[in-house]
Every structure is written in C-alpha cells, then in structure tokens.
Amino acid sequence: NCKNADDVLKAVRDYNISFVQFWFVDILGTLKSFQITPKELESAFEEGMGFDGSSILGFTRIEESDMIALPDPKTFQICSWRPSQRPVARMFCDIQNPDGTPYEGDSRWVLKKTLNKAADKGYTFYVGPELEFFLFANEKGTQIIDKGGYFDAPPLDLGNDIRRDIIFSLEEMGYDVEYSHHEVAPSQHEIDLRYSECMRMADTAMTYRVIVKKVARKHGIYATFMPKPMYGVNGSGMHVHQSLFKNGRNVFFDPNDEYHLSPEGKSYIAGILKHCPEFTCVTNQWVNSYKRLVPGYEAPVYVAWARKNRSTLVRVPMYKPGKECATRMELRSPDPAANPYLCFAVMLAAGLKGIEEEYKLPDPIEENVFAMDAPTLEEHGITALPGNLYEAAVAMKKSELVKECLGEHIHTNLYKNKIKEWDAYRTQITEYELKTYLPVL
Numbered sequence: 001n002c003k004n005a006d007d008v009l010k011a012v013r014d015y016n017i018s019f020v021q022f023w024f025v026d027i028l029g030t031l032k033s034f035q036i037t038p039k040e041l042e043s044a045f046e047e048g049m050g051f052d053g054s055s056i057l058g059f060t061r062i063e064e065s066d067m068i069a070l071p072d073p074k075t076f077q078i079c080s081w082r083p084s085q086r087p088v089a090r091m092f093c094d095i096q097n098p099d100g101t102p103y104e105g106d107s108r109w110v111l112k113k114t115l116n117k118a119a120d121k122g123y124t125f126y127v128g129p130e131l132e133f134f135l136f137a138n139e140k141g142t143q144i145i146d147k148g149g150y151f152d153a154p155p156l157d158l159g160n161d162i163r164r165d166i167i168f169s170l171e172e173m174g175y176d177v178e179y180s181h182h183e184v185a186p187s188q189h190e191i192d193l194r195y196s197e198c199m200r201m202a203d204t205a206m207t208y209r210v211i212v213k214k215v216a217r218k219h220g221i222y223a224t225f226m227p228k229p230m231y232g233v234n235g236s237g238m239h240v241h242q243s244l245f246k247n248g249r250n251v252f253f254d255p256n257d258e259y260h261l262s263p264e265g266k267s268y269i270a271g272i273l274k275h276c277p278e279f280t281c282v283t284n285q286w287v288n289s290y291k292r293l294v295p296g297y298e299a300p301v302y303v304a305w306a307r308k309n310r311s312t313l314v315r316v317p318m319y320k321p322g323k324e325c326a327t328r329m330e331l332r333s334p335d336p337a338a339n340p341y342l343c344f345a346v347m348l349a350a351g352l353k354g355i356e357e358e359y360k361l362p363d364p365i366e367e368n369v370f371a372m373d374a375p376t377l378e379e380h381g382i383t384a385l386p387g388n389l390y391e392a393a394v395a396m397k398k399s400e401l402v403k404e405c406l407g408e409h410i411h412t413n414l415y416k417n418k419i420k421e422w423d424a425y426r427t428q429i430t431e432y433e434l435k436t437y438l439p440v441l
C-alpha cells in the first residue's frame with residue numbers, strides 16, 4: 001500500500017521488480033500500457049513519461065500530440081497474473097499536457113473533476129459494480145463451455161475453476177471479492193467486488209477486466225465482456241450500486257422514511273432517472289449494447305425505479321432494510337464494456353444535479369414494466385431508454401449535463417466516434433436480412 005513516490009521506489013527494490021507498467025485509457029476505456037525499467041522510475045515521478053497522444057483514440061490533436069503520463073503512486077500494485085519471479089508492477093497514470101496542466105481528454109481526469117465536485121459538498125462516492133461476462137471456447141465464436149444457469153453448481157457449472165483462479169488473482173492484489181456465481185445464461189458468470197471509493201473502483205474495474213481475460217486464457221478459454229454476445233439469452237450487465245457518505249454517515253439513509261431513503265437519496269435517484277437517457281451513450285457505448293437493453297432479459301428498457309422489481313432501471317435493494325451502510329441505489333443499465341471512469345462520472349453528475357435542484361422522486365413501479373402496454377406506460381409517465389446507439393449519441397449530444405461532466409473535448413469526440421460506428425453498422429447487410437428476405441423477395 002504505497003502512499004508516495006518514495007514508498008514505490010522502496011517497494012520496487014524490496015520486491016525486485018523487473019518492469020513497471022504505466023496504465024491509462026483512451027476515451028472508450030480501452031486500456032493503454034507501456035512499461036519502463038525501475039531505473040527510469042525516479043525521473044518518471046518527477047517529470048512523467050512522454051508519449052505520442054495523436055496515436056491514441058480520442059486524444060487526436062496533431063498539434064498537441066506530446067503528452068505526459070504521470071504515475072499515481074497510490075495505485076502501485078504487483079500484477080498477480082505475471083510471474084512471481086522478478087515480478088511486474090503497474091500504476092495508473094494521469095495524463096498531462098506538456099505545460100503540466102491536466103489533459104482534458106483523460107477519462108481519469110473527468111472522473112476526478114466530478115468526484116471533486118462531490119467532495120466540495122462533503123460527499124465521498126462509493127460504488128459497487130457487478131461485472132458479468134461469458135466464457136467461450138475461443139474468440140472466433142460463441143461456443144459455450146457449460147449449460148449452467150443462475151447459481152448452478154458443478155457439474156453444471158464448468159467455469160468454477162476459472163472463477164476460483166480469478167478470485168485468487170483479485171485477492172492477491174488486495175481486492176475484496178464478495179460474491180461469485182454462475183449467471184442466468186449458459187457459460188455466463190459474475191464475480192462481485194466489495195464496494196469501495198469510486199476512483200479506486202474505476203481503476204479496479206480496469207484491472208478486473210484484465211485479470212478475467214488473462215486467467216481465462218491460462219485455462220485455454222476466452223472471456224468476453226461483450227454486452228450481448230448471444231441472441232435469445234441474457235446479455236452481460238454491469239449493475240452499479242451507489243451511495244454517498246458524509247462524515248462517515250450514509251447520506252441516502254433515513255430510518256423513518258417508508259423506503260429508508262433520505263431526501264438527498266431520493267433526489268439523487270431522481271437525478272439518475274431524469275438524465276439516464278442522456279448519459280446512456282456513455283454507460284452503453286456500443287452498437288451491441290442496445291441488443292441487451294430489450295424486454296425479457298432482466299436488462300432495463302424503461303425509466304422507472306422499484307425496490308424489488310428487477311425489470312426497472314433503478315432498484316433500491318431491500319436485502320437488509322433499515323441497515324444504514326447497506327442503503328444504496330442500483331443502476332441496472334450500464335454494461336461491462338463501458339469506460340468505467342466516464343460511466344461513474346456521468347452517473348454521479350446526474351445524481352448530484354438531482355440533489356442540487358431537489359428533484360422529486362416519482363412513485364416506485366412494482367409491477368413488471370415489460371408487461372405494460374403503451375397506454376399504461378404513458379399513464380405512469382414512463383419513458384424509455386434510447387433504442388440504439390444513434391438515438392443515444394443524439395441524446396448525449398444535446399445534453400448540457402453530460403457536456404459539462406465530460407468536458408467539450410470528450411463530449412465532441414465521443415459523439416463523432418459513435419456516429420461513425422453507427423454508420424459503419426447501419427450499412428451492413430446482416431445474416432438476419434438474408435435469411436428473412438432473400439427467399440421471399
């Protein structure tokens with residue numbers, strides 16, 4: 001547990017570290033990494049390490065292509081998936097312009113800015129994401145490796161040895177794992193981390209994705225966070241449990257309220273509900289993400305909240321009703337292929353906006369929203385999430401809230417990137433069309 005550069009330099013000597021990886025992400029949350037030898041480390045802490053920003057997606061501005069990666073010593077950890085002899089360590093980096101100012105295209109900076117806004121009000125933001133994934137025989141197709149379902153145990157669950165090794169690998173890096181189980185779809189799995197402070201959790205989510213893929217590889221299996229790899233069964237979500245603490249107390253908690261929610265808690269949820277369609281392009285950033293957000297697969301489609309009902313967008317879990325530290329809201333729309341930094345930032349921005357403007361929380365919807373017809377949905381004032389990437393990108397483009405949160409640079413570049421992706425997709429001729437139309441038209 002390093003606190004500063006000196007701690008890191010000592011750890012590198014004590015553990016005989018061979019290389020130190022510098023990690024950061026592009027605007028889509030793709031992990032970028034380069035490694036340095038320990039003798040470079042001291043100057044790297046002082047001056048950062050230079051790299052060519054114009055080669056990184058969303059960093060593209062030829063005229064400012066010289067970027068600096070400045071490692072954050074608090075994130076120093078030994079990589080549990082690398083050899084234990086002469087181990088490899090890694091740190092997350094903040095990206096700076098050559099003049100030392102934070103780079104506005106850096107997702108970590110966007111999250112930091114939003115967390116600072118919360119901190120100004122005395123809030124610490126805690127998140128607990130549940131990342132689901134599929135295990136397939138290889139990356140060329142969707143050949144399942146077991147036929148298990150929700151909570152199935154071996155012999156139906158054939159992923160348990162892989163999950164076990166993933167958990168050991170996570171624990172070796174100091175991450176607390178709470179749950180692990182087979183998910184609803186065949187060959188689908190989930191490993192849940194204990195909630196923690198948001199920046200640490202965003203870094204953890206990046207590490208989690210690496211570990212899951214690396215460990216699966218060692219077993220000769222391919223792990224994927226693709227949101228909806230198979231037609232007709234559940235997709236993979238990343239439900240995000242969220243709460244705000246102030247002076248060690250859970251701000252969302254009120255023991256006397258019928259939902260055990262304080263006015264701030266309610267306004268926070270109202271903020272999420274109101275702005276979710278605008279930020280869905282961030283939490284669900286791929287064409288494929290919208291194949292998951294359809295009725296019938298435990299993924300949300302409509303904007304509503306409930307305590308128990310899992311068809312809604314937001315759930316206030318009631319496992320331990322009235323227990324202060326367990327009081328939280330769960331947003332069910334994000335998927336595990338999102339950029340965790342931007343994903344957590346837009347959620348928090350929406351919730352804070354709700355608190356600031358004292359948004360009113362609508363009534364919970366405890367019936368199955370998927371069973372409601374259009375007039376009933378309208379009667380309840382229930383709107384829908386964007387139906388595809390194009391709608392989501394347009395909603396994001398119009399959103400002042402998302403623009404303010406992401407900053408002009410990422411807001412504009414993400415929109416352009418997503419429209420390009422949509423155009424590439426919409427001009428394809430799919431298997432479905434050939435099967436449906438060719439024989440009859």
Ligand code: GLN
Nearest residue numbers: 234235236237297298299
């Ligand atoms: N896989 C579902 C989703 O897409 C969630 C299922 C569950 O966690 N119960 O969000």
Ligand code: MG
Nearest residue numbers: 130179190192
């Ligand atoms: Mg779960």
Ligand code: MG
Nearest residue numbers: 130132183190
């Ligand atoms: Mg799940």
Ligand code: MG
Nearest residue numbers: 130239330332
């Ligand atoms: Mg959940």
